Amino acid sequence: MRPLDDVAAINLFYVKRFLCRKMIILVVRKQKCVYKIVGFKENNYLCKAIMKNAIHILFLFVLLIGCQGIQVSERLDMIDSLVVKEQYDSANVLINELKETPMTAEDQAHYNLLVTQLGYVTNNPLPSDSLLDLAITYYNNVGNHRKLADAYIYKSYRSRLEEDYSQAILYGKEAERLAENSGDERLEFKIADNLSYLNGLCENDLLQLQYAKKALDFAQAINNNNWIIYSCNKICFAFANLGQYDSALVYVERSAPFLDDAYDCDKAVLLTNIGQLYKEIDANKAKEYFEKALTYGEHPGTYEHLADVYYDEGKENEAYKLWKKALTISGRYEKDNLIHNILTYDLEHGNLDEASKNLDEIIAIKDSMLYLLRNDTIKDLQFRFDHEVAMHEVDKKLMNAQWILMGLVLIVGILTFYIIIRRKKEEALQKEQQMQLYAYTAEINQLKAIRDNATAQIRDMESHQEMDSQRINQLEEKAKNAEIAIEKLNKEISKLLNDESPKLKQGRMLYDDIMEGKTIYNWGYKEKTLFNNYYAATNYQNYNRLRKVERTEKLSAHNMFYFILKEMGKNDDEIRSILGLSPEGLRSLRHRTKPKE
Numbered sequence: 163m164r165p166l167d168d169v170a171a172i173n174l175f176y177v178k179r180f181l182c183r184k185m186i187i188l189v190v191r192k193q194k195c196v197y198k199i200v201g202f203k204e205n206n207y208l209c210k211a212i213m214k215n216a217i218h219i220l221f222l223f224v225l226l227i228g229c230q231g232i233q234v235s236e237r238l239d240m241i242d243s244l245v246v247k248e249q250y251d252s253a254n255v256l257i258n259e260l261k262e263t264p265m266t267a268e269d270q271a272h273y274n275l276l277v278t279q280l281g282y283v284t285n286n287p288l289p290s291d292s293l294l295d296l297a298i299t300y301y302n303n304v305g306n307h308r309k310l311a312d313a314y315i316y317k318s319y320r321s322r323l324e325e326d327y328s329q330a331i332l333y334g335k336e337a338e339r340l341a342e343n344s345g346d347e348r349l350e351f352k353i354a355d356n357l358s359y360l361n362g363l364c365e366n367d368l369l370q371l372q373y374a375k376k377a378l379d380f381a382q383a384i385n386n387n388n389w390i391i392y393s394c395n396k397i398c399f400a401f402a403n404l405g406q407y408d409s410a411l412v413y414v415e416r417s418a419p420f421l422d423d424a425y426d427c428d429k430a431v432l433l434t435n436i437g438q439l440y441k442e443i444d445a446n447k448a449k450e451y452f453e454k455a456l457t458y459g460e461h462p463g464t465y466e467h468l469a470d471v472y473y474d475e476g477k478e479n480e481a482y483k484l485w486k487k488a489l490t491i492s493g494r495y496e497k498d499n500l501i502h503n504i505l506t507y508d509l510e511h512g513n514l515d516e517a518s519k520n521l522d523e524i525i526a527i528k529d530s531m532l533y534l535l536r537n538d539t540i541k542d543l544q545f546r547f548d549h550e551v552a553m554h555e556v557d558k559k560l561m562n563a564q565w566i567l568m569g570l571v572l573i574v575g576i577l578t579f580y581i582i583i584r585r586k587k588e589e590a591l592q593k594e595q596q597m598q599l600y601a602y603t604a605e606i607n608q609l610k611a612i613r614d615n616a617t618a619q620i621r622d623m624e625s626h627q628e629m630d631s632q633r634i635n636q637l638e639e640k641a642k643n644a645e646i647a648i649e650k651l652n653k654e655i656s657k658l659l660n661d662e663s664p665k666l667k668q669g670r671m672l673y674d675d676i677m678e679g680k681t682i683y684n685w686g687y688k689e690k691t692l693f694n695n696y697y698a699a700t701n702y703q704n705y706n707r708l709r710k711v712e713r714t715e716k717l718s719a720h721n722m723f724y725f726i727l728k729e730m731g732k733n734d735d736e737i738r739s740i741l742g743l744s745p746e747g748l749r750s751l752r753h754r755t756k757p758k759e
Contacts, residue, residue, distance in 0.1 A: 234260065234269045241276055246348065250284050271300035275309065278316050291320050308349065311340035315352050322360070331360050351380035351389060358396050371400035387423035394420075395432055402439060410439055430459035438467055445471050462488040466500055473503075482507045591663075599666060599699040602651050609651070613644035669696025676727070681740050690719040697726050704729050715754040724751060 237256065244253035257276060265273060274293035281287040288294075294316055301310040314337035321330035334357045341349050358373035374396035381389035394417035401410035414436050424432055437451030452468040455461070469484035485503050507513075616637040623634060669692040672685075682689070698705035708725045709717065727737050738748050 234263055234265050235272070238269060238272045238276065242272075245276065245279060245283070248283075250280060254280055254284070267300060268304075271297040271309070275313055275316075279312075282316055282319050287320070287323065291317060294320075307340045308344050308346055311337040311344070311353070312349055314340065315349075315356060318356055318360075322356075327360055327363055331357070331364075334360060347380045347383050351377050351384065351386075354380060355389070355393065355396075358393075358400075362396065362400065365403070367400050367403040371397060371404070374400055387420040388425070391417050391420040391424050391432065392428075395435060398439060399435065407439070407443070411443070414439060426458055430455045430461050430464065433458070434461060434464045434467065437464075441467060441471065445474060460491055462491045462500070464488075465491070469503070478507065597699075597702070599663075600702040602654055603700045606648050606651050609644040609648045613641045613648070616641035616644070665692055666696055666699060668692045669694075669699075673697065676730075676740065679736075679739075681742055682723075683742055687719055690723045694719060694722050694726065701729070712758045713755050714758060717755075721751075721755050724755065 237260065241253045241256050244250070244256070253276075257273070257280065260273060274297040278288060278291070278294045278297070294313055298310065298313045298317070301307075301313060314333045318330045318333035318337065321327070321333060334353065337353050338357065341353055344350065354373045354377035358370050358377055361367075361369040361373060374393055378390065378393035378397065381393050394413045397413045398410045398417070401407070401413070417436075421429065421432065433451045433455035437448040437455065440448035440451065449468065449471045452464050452471070455464045456468075465484045465488035469481040469488065472478075472484065473481035482504070485500050485507075489500050489504065620634055620637050620641075672689055672693040673696050676682075676693070694705075705726075708722065708729065713721075715721065724737065724741065727740060732740070734748060737743075738745065741748070741751075743751065
């Protein structure tokens with residue numbers, strides 16, 4: 163039970179709040195309040211409180227009057243705050259007043275959650291989770307993740323009670339997911355503490371350690387000494403199970419200042435656990451913890467470990483008495499070592515009558531233990547099966563993720579292959595167009611030579627007054643046909659540039675700019691590449707010759723552009739003007755691109 167002073171303090175706080183906000187006249191509520199006080203007398207806690215201090219009854223009386231005028235949601239918030247302060251008796255008093263009160267859907271969900279929560283924190287859980295399931299449905303529909311996470315914690319508690327640890331872990335993980343980044347340290351502590359406990363049951367020591375450390379961080383942030391000691395205890399045994407006793411003892415020392423803040427009902431187990439850690443290291447210190455644990459309650463493990471210490475000290479008779487004492491205490495505790503130690507002692511000391519006398523009792527206990535052990539084994543097998551099912555689901559999800567990843571990789575591979583093939587085709591088409599343009603250009607050059615040669619012969623004949631009209635007509639016809647063919651080829655070139663190869667057309671325009679004496683101030687890599695490709699199409703032999711020469715520096719688009727300018731007959735001044743270089747810059751370029759010796 164909590165001290166009544168807590169009730170009085172919290173009642174006074176809410177009475178002041180109520181009177182300031184509602185201005186209730188106490189006389190108006192007198193009849194209802196008398197009814198409720200009579201009802202409270204059925205609660206042993208309140209009866210004892212009345213007998214201890216009458217002034218506290220006045221506070222409670224005024225609080226009950228005040229609650230009549232407060233909205234249900236505000237009263238539920240009061241109860242919630244009492245639960246947070248661990249004033250569970252006061253919270254139970256107030257929540258019992260709301261059983262028959264009409265509520266909105268939101269208030270009903272909050273009420274259901276609080277009733278369930280109070281049942282678990284006072285070790286008196288409800289017979290079923292029907293109320294909690296209604297709260298979960300509501301919070302799931304409205305998307306209240308914080309309340310939903312809180313509800314799933316208590317679903318996990320229910321599964322723990324039913325020893326369905328696999329389902330308990332699933333509920334705990336769902337609560338963890340919902341509470342992620344919530345900023346609610348109390349909620350996140352409960353989640354981490356629950357998952358640490360469950361992983362300890364499942365012998366997942368690393369996960370138990372991980373969650374216990376999380377729980378300790380939250381407990382320290384909240385400054386709750388009670389939670390700090392429980393978190394340290396879980397960390398101790400996680401380290402001990404991992405064989406890291408030095409680390410375990412560090413947390414024993416950290417938890418020692420907080421032992422007095424633990425509940426008396428838990429101190430016996432906590433102190434026994436700490437003593438067990440010291441048993442192989444410091445027998446005297448272990449004995450101190452065991453003896454102190456017995457002042458808070460009897461536990462077979464405490465007697466057994468203390469007996470072991472006495473036996474190692476040579477106090478065999480005292481150890482024998484404690485083993486016998488431990489054997490008589492009921493509880494789910496493995497007593498194989500106790501039975502072995504008792505029988506060994508009896509045989510070594512010739513207590514055959516005592517051994518025979520105790521044999522029937524030991525066999526009965528052993529049969530009971532075997533029955534419990536068999537049940538535990540079945541439950542353990544069931545847990546392992548459920549655990550494997552859960553792991554199978556995880557593996558299934560991982561497999562689905564792998565298939566999705568493989569599908570994405572395949573899609574990316576297909577797209578990459580498509581892009582490469584398309585680029586290769588474009589390069590092949592561009593090369594074909596370049597060769598076609600080169601062929602047209604070469605044929606035009608030949609036709610121009612034929613035309614110019616025929617024109618030159620005509621002029622030569624006219625200058626020598628050789629009036630062979632038939633020969634002149636033939637030459638004129640030849641020149642005319644060449645001109646017609648040249649015009650036709652130029653049309654083909656225009657068609658090729660305009661319709662089939664826009665990139666070559668862009669290169670032609672850039673080529674014309676250079677022929678007009680313009681600079682490349684605004685040119686980049688793309689423009690130089692287009693220019694070079696056009697030049698390669700129209701002067702393939704020269705371009706190929708330049709490309710095959712091994713040079714000191716790699717033949718980049720810029721360097722090739724420089725060599726093409728030289729092939730076009732540009733002098734140094736023109737090249738410097740086009741490239742925008744100083745004399746020193748041009749010399750450096752020439753040096754870097756000179757042929758290898």
